[in-house]
Amino acid sequence: MLNKSLLVLVLVGLGLVACSSETAEVVGEQYGQDLALVEVIPVNEVFTKVNDLNGKIVRVSGTVSDLCKHKGCWIQVKDGEKVLTIRFKDEAFTLPASAIGRKIDFEGLLIAEKIKNPLAKGGACADGGEHSGGEVCENERAEKVAKTSEMRYTMISTGLVLL
Secondary structure, three states: OHHHHHHHHHHHHHHHHHHHOOOOOOOOEEEEOOOOOOOOEEHHHHHHOHHHHOOOEEEEEEEEEEEOOOOOOEEEEEEOOEEEEEEEHHHOOOOOHHHOOOEEEEEEEEEEEEOOOOOOOOOHHHHOOOOOOHHHHHHHHHHHHHOOOOEEEEEEEEEEEEO
16 A cells, blocks of 8 residues: 555656656647747847857747748748748748738757858759749749848757747
């Protein structure tokens, strides 16, 4: 009897510990992996804290301002003239065109880098041509960024939620 009571007490205690741990509960349409981080950084703070956040896994919130029109293989979130492009790790998921204008929480590795050729021209995606794969989408994304900045801000997202 004592062993059963002790076992019940241990199981209840473990349950309470599991319930009290912080989780990243978000209600919306989930793409990719579940969000794990609790702290959410608004996109405007990403640009002001980029030196501290570069190369780190972060969770960011914003509004989708643009996406790959051909495949949904990248999205962009803006703050004024600065653009954060979100690519999906291992191309594990894509987003529908209806994502534009929607609030979003996303998680991933932040990469800030100087653009090597800020006046680069885009490929078929940017010119309205046929979609032929990742490199063409990358050219389209790069052209949109190059018009406004000499820095490129990218996140490699493992998961996101459209709110």
